[in-house]
Amino acid sequence: MGKFKCLHCKGVFDDSGIIKDGLGNEFCCNGCKNVYGFLNSNGLGEFYERLGKENHVKASVSSFENVDNFYKNYVKSDGELSEIYLIIDGIHCSACVWLNEKVLANTAGVTEISINAATNKAQIKWDDSTIKLIEILNLIKSIGYNPVPYDPNKAEARASAKRREFYAKMLVGVFCTMNIMWVAIALYGGYFSGMSKEIKDILHFAEFVLASPVLFYTGSEFFRSAYVGLKNKTVGMDLSVAAGASIAYIYSVYAMLSRNGEVYFDSVAMIITFVFIGKFLEVISKKKAIDSLDSLSSMLVNEVSVKVGNSYELRSVNDVRLGDIIIVRAGERVLIDGVVVAGAGSFDYSSLSGESLPVLLAPKGVITSGAICLDGSLEYEVTTSFEASMLSKIIALLESASLKKPNIEKMANQISAKFSLTILALGLLTFLFWAFSTGVSNAIIIAVSVIIIACPCALSLATPVATLVGLGVGLKKGIVFKEAKIIESLAKCQTIVFDKTGTLSKSKLKVVKATKFDEFDMSLLYSLLSVSTHPISKAVMSSLDAEIYELKDVQNIVGKGVSARYKNQALKGGSVDFMSGFEFSSDNSLYCFSIDEKVVAVFELADELRSEAKDVISSLKANKFKVIMLTGDNEKVASKVANELGISEFYYSKDPLQKATIVKELNDKSPVVMVGDGINDAVALSSASVGISLGSGAALSVERSDVVLLNDDLNSLKNAILLSKMTLQTVKQNLAFSLVYNAVTVPLAMAGFIIPLFAAISMSLSSIIVVINSAALRVKFKG
Template sequence: MSKVKCDHCHLEFDESVMIKENDLNFCCKGCQGVYHLLKDDGLDSFYDKLGNKTISPPLEIDDDVDRFDSKSFEEMFISTTDDGFKQIDLIIEGIHCAACVWLNERILYDTEGIVSADINFTNNKAKIIWDEDVIKLSEIIKRIRSIGYNAYAYDSSSADKEAAKAKRDYFIRMMVAVFASVNIMMLGVAKYTGFFTGMDDEIKSYVHLGEFIFATPVVFYSGWIFFRGAYYGLRNRILNMDFLVSSGVVFTYIYSLFILFGAKGESYFDSAAMIITFVLVGKYLEVIGKKSAVDTLDKIKGTLPLEATIIENGIKKSLPLNSIKVGHIIELRAGEKVCIDGIITNGEGSFDESSLTGESIPVYKKQGQKVFSGTINSDSVIRYEVTKTYKDSTLNSIVTLLEDSLRSKPKIEYKANEISKSFSITILSLSLLTFIVWYFFGLDLGFDYDGTNHFEKSFIVAISVIVIACPCALALATPIASLIGISELAKNGLLFKEAKYIESMAKADTLVLDKTGTITKGELKVVKARILDDNIHKLNLLYSLIDTSNHPVSKSVKKYLQKEYDLISKDLSSIKNIEAKGIKANYKNVEGKVFQLLGGNIDLLKENGINYKFDSSNTVYLFAINKRVIATFELIDEIKENAKELISDANKNAIKVIMLTGDNKKVASRVASKVGIKEFVAGINPIEKAKYIENLKKEGKTVIMAGDGINDSIALAKSDVAIAMGNSSDITISVSDIVLLNNSLESLQKAFSISRRTYKFIKQNLLLSLVYNAITIPLAMLGYVIPLVAALSMSLSSLLVVANSMRIKQKDK
C-alpha cells in the first residue's frame, strides 16, 4: 500500500485507512473534524502558516461518545424542563480561570440547538439546556472537546475525585515553578552582583546556562496551562489573559535564548520563570479563596445519608435515596437525619430544623405533620410516608438553588465582560506602541543604556506592559463577590435562585408586603366569639364549611371550635372560594332540603344580599345559613418580630414600603400604624394586587414583593424580585426568586443588607481593577517596571480583588 499525506496534520499514513472527502485526505476522523472546525470558524488560514510542517493529530479522549445518547445515561443524568427541552449538569475539565468559562460559554451559545449554557466559575459545573430535535448530547460533548476541554456528567463522587486530581496537578506545577524560581533567584544574585562588581563573560555564560536549565521546566511544564488556554483562545479568535501571560513569557524566553547563544546583553530567564510562578501562586490562592466561599454549599451537600431504611411488607431494607419512591414508608431512628420529605404515619418527636431555618429550638411533630429532608429526629423512632422523590426533596432543592445562583451572573458582570473582551487587544497595541516609541525615538527617562542594549531596553519595557496588565482582576471582580454574597445569604437562611437578584435587591426602591403571614405571624387568634344560634346541627355546618379552607382565618376559627365544642364534619356540595371574601357552599339534609352556607367577611354577606352591620377594627369572620347570621368571630394576628426594624431600615435606605391586603381597611390601618407603614391598600383581591404591581413598574419602580399564600403568587410573578416566606405554598415558592427559609423578617432585612454590601463591593472591585490598570500600565510604558515586578503586581491585583470581596462577610457596623 502506498503512503499518503493527511491534509490536516501532514503526517504520512497507509492509504488503506484513509478517509476520503472530495479532494481531501484524512488519516482519522479527529483530523477531519478539526479541519472542518477551523474552516467553519474562519481559521483555515492556519494551514497557510503551517506550510509543510507536521503537527500531532487530535487526541481521541473517549471514542465511546455515543454512550451520552443512550437510554440508561439519560435516565441517570438527564432531565426534561417545563418547556420540553433536555437539561444536564456537566463538569468541564480544564477550566482554570474566568476567561476559560467565557470561552466555553461563547462556543456553546454559538452552537445551534443549545438553549442555554451557564458555567459555575467555582466548581466548573455547567448547566446545559438543549433542543434534542436539533442536537444530540454527544455532539455537544464533541463541541466542548474540539476547543481543548473535556466534559463528563456531574456525579458528586466522581466530580470530587476529578477536582482533587486537578487541584493536585495544579499544586505540583506550582511547586515545580517555586523550586526552580528559588534557584534562579540564587543565580540572579550572583549575576546582578557581577553586573556591578565585574564578571567574566565566560562565568556569565555559565550563569545564563544555569538560569536556562531551571527556567525551561517552569515555562514548558508549569506554564503549560497558560499556553494551552492561549492556544484554544486563539483558535476561537479570543485574546484572553492566558495569551497575555504566554506572550510575555515566550518573548522574554526567546530573547534570553539569543543572549545564551552569544548575543550581547542580559538574559531574562529569571523574569520568564517568575512571571509563571507569580501568576500560578496568585491563581492557587484565588482557588483557596473561592473554596472558602463555597464551604456552605459543601456542608449542606454532605449532610444527607446515602441510603434510608424502608418498611415493605413488614420487612426492613436499605435503599439508595435515588431508588426511594413516593409512597414508601421510611423508618427514622433517634439522631438520624430525614433524607426525603414526607408525612409522619406513626410516632411523634422533636426535630432539629436549624439546618433549614436557623432556629435552634426543636420543633415537636406528630402524626399527619410534614418532615423535611436535612432535619434531624432528636428523640424517638418514627415512620413516615415519602411525599417527594429525592430529586424534589427540600434539601436537594436548596442545593440546586444554590448551585444555580452561583452559576448565574448579575447584569453588572455582563458589562464587565464587555469591557474585558477588548482589553487584551488594547494591551497588545499599547505594548507595540511602547516598543516603537522606545526603539525608534530613543525615549530616555534617566536610564543609562547605550546603543548596544537599546533594543533590549525597548523590548523589556514592552514586555512589562503586557505582563502588568491584569484582565484577570477585571474578570474576577464580579463573580468572586457574587459567590461570597450568595454564600453569606445562604448562611442566613436566604436562597437566591439567581445571583442577578443581588443587584436588583441592592437597587430596589419599592418594597411591597402582603399582610397576613408576612408582616403578621399568620396565626390568628379568636378574641371574641358570638354564637347567635347554638344549635349543634348548625355549628356542625359551620365546622364543615371552615374545614374546606386552608385560609389562616378559617384555620383559627376551626381551632377555636374544636376547643369549645365536640363537632363533626358534614358533606357539602357546590363549594366555591370567593377571593379575598370567603367561601360559599350548599348542604342537603336527609329530607332533601338545601341550605346555603356563607362564611367570610362583611363584603361576602353584602354580595349575597345580607345587610348585616358589624363594626370592628379586628379581622372578622361571619357565618350565615340561608341569609341568617348564625355566628360572628373577631380575630387578631400578632405582628412579627423585627417588622418595625425592617420598615425603619427600608425607609433609611430610601425604599418605599407598601402593604397590600385582602383584609378590611380598619385591620390594615391598625397593622400599618403599628409597624410604621405609611401607604397601604386594603380589601384587594389577587388580580388587583398583580395590577397594582404592574402599575408601579410602569412608573419605573424596581419592585420587590414578599408574600406567603397562593393568592400572592400572581402578584409575585409580576414583581421584579419575588420573595417567598419559608411557610409558603409550593406554588408561591415556584414563582419566587428568593426563599426565606426561616420565615423571619430579620432575614428579609439581611437580604437587603447583604445584597447592598455585595453590590457595593462588586463596584469597588471593578474600580480597583480599573484604577490598577490605569496606574500601572502607564508606569510600565514609561519603563519604571521590570517584567519580574510586573508579574508580581499582576498577581497581587487579583488577590486584592479576592481579599476585598472577603470583606462582604464582615457585618455592617
C-alpha cells in the same frame, strides 16, 4: 511504507491502512470517514477551521445498551419536555463545544442545549415524542464524543486534579522566584559597584536555570490561554503576560549567550509567578462551587417505605407511583409530596419553608418533601411523582443555576484586551522605526524596553494582589469568599434580602414570658419536660433548673403533649388544646402545665432573635442599604420581627420557590445580596448576585452561597461588605496608578530614553507600589 495524516482526527498512520472517500480524501478508519462526511454534508465543515491543528477524539462505534437506566435515574420530565445533564468526554477546546452545540441545536426535537466548557457538563432538553434519548446519545457519539450521565463525584475528582496541578505549578513558581531575586540583588549591586564578567556570567546562568521552569511550567497556563484566545480571535491579559515574559526571556537568553547586555530573568519569573497566584486562587475557590451536588445526592439517592398489603417494603424513590402509601417515622425525611391518610406527627419545616415552629400533621394534612419527622409516625398517599416534588424541583433549579449563572468580568480584564493589543502594536512599531534608523540590534533593545516597561505586570497585579489581601483579611475575620470576583460583586450591591429563621433569628425557641396561676413544686414540671423530646418541651426545660422525679404512667400524645403521674398527682404538659376547658390567647407559641386538671402555669415561647441583628440592620440602613426580610412564618410573626428590627419591607408565608422568585425579580432591577440559612434559602442564594450564608447553616445553603460567614455572627456581614468596598477601592487605585504609569513611561521607552535594565527596575518598582498599596488594606481594614 509511507505515512499519511487522517483528514478528520489529524492522527499520523501508515499508508497501508488508508481509507478514501469518493473525493480522494484520506482517513484512518471508517469512523473518521463517516464523521467527516456527516459534518460536511450538514454544513458543519467550519469545525475543522475552529479546531486548527488540535487532535480530535476519534469516533466510537459503541452503542448504549442501558439507555433505560438513563431514563430511570437521570432524565427529568415535565410531561412535555425531557431534560438530562451529561458529561461529554472528549471536549477539550471551544471548537468541540461549538460542534456539539451546533449539531444538537440543528436536530429536530432538541429544544435547548447548553455546554459548560470548563466542566464539559451539558444540559439538554428535548421532545421525547420527536426524538429519543438513544438517538441524541448516538448523535453525540457519531461526531466523536462520549456522553455519560452527570456524576458529581467525578466532577469533584476533576476539580481536585486541577487544583493539585495548579498547586504544584505555583510552588515551582514561588520557589524559583524567591531564589532568583537573591541572584538579581547581587547583579544589581554589581552593576553599580563593579563585578567581573566571569561572576556575572555564572549569576546569569543561575537566573536562566531558575527562570526557565517558571516560564515553561508555571507559565504554561498563560501560553495555553493565549493560544486559545488567538485561535478564537480574542486577546486578553494572558497574551500580554505570555508575550512580555517570552520576549524578555528570549532577549535575556541572547544577552547571556552573547555576553552583551543585561538579562531580565527576574522580571520573567516575577511576572509569571505573581499573576499565576491569582489564577490559583480561582481554582481553589471553585473546588466546591462548580457543579458540586454531593450534598444533594446524599439527600435524594434514597429509599422509602411503601405499604404493600399489611407490610412495608423499601423502594427506590424513582419506583414510587401516584397513590402509593408511604410510612414516615421519627427522624426520617420526607422525599415525595403527598396527603396524610393515617397517624400523626410533628414535622420540622425550618430547613425547607423557614417555619420556626414544628408543624403537626394529621389525616388530610398536606405533607411536603424536605420536612423531617420529629416525633410520631404517619402514613401518607403520594400525590406527585418524585421529579415533581418540592425538593426535587429545588434541586433542578440549583443545577440550572450552577450551569447558567453568568460570570462578572473583572475590571482589569475589561481593560486588558485593548491595552495588550496596543502595547504589542507599539512594541512592533518601535522595533520597525529603530531598525530602519539605527539597526536591528538597537531596535531589539528599545522594543524590549517598551514591552518590559509596559508589561501588564502592574495591571495584572492590580486585581489579584488586592483580592489576595482581601481574601486573607476576610479569612482572619471568619469571612470566606468562594471566588475573588465575588468581592467586586458584593461591593456593588445596595439591596440586602434576609431570611428570618436561622439568619435574623437563632432558629431556637426561647421562653419569653412565664405566667403562674398557683404555687407548685417546679421539679414536677421539670420531670415531665424531661420525658418529652418535643422542641417546645426542650426549650421550656432549658429555662428551668430543678430536680427530676421518677414518674409513672408516662404517655406521649403526638403533637399535643405528655401526661404522667407522680405519687397521687396527675400531671399534664402541652398545648392549650391538651388542657380541658382552658383558654389562653397569645401570638406566641404556648406550653401549659396542669396538676390534677388545673392549669398552674403557662409559658410563652418565641423564636429568639440574634442579639446583634438590630444593630446590624440599623447600620446597613444608615449606610443607605435597602433591607428586605423573607420568611416562611405567618404574617403575625413576620410583622412582629420586622417591627422589632426596623424593617419596613418584608414578605411572609413564602415557600422556597416563591422566595427565589422574589429575589430574582429584585435582582433584575439592581444587584441583590441574599443572606440565608437552610435548604429553603439555597435557590434564593443562587438567584441573587451574591449569596451569603452563615457557617452554621445547612450544608446545602453553604454549598450554594458565594460567601460563608464562619463566625455565625451577622456582624461578619457588615465586615464582609466593608471589606469588599475597601478591596474594590484598592483595585481601582492600583488600576489607575498602573495606567498612569504606562502612559508616562511607554512614550519615554519608545523614544529610546530607557534601557532594558532601568525598564525592568521601573516595572518592578511599579509592581512593588501596587503590592504595598494592596498590603495596606490589612492596616486600613478595622472590621
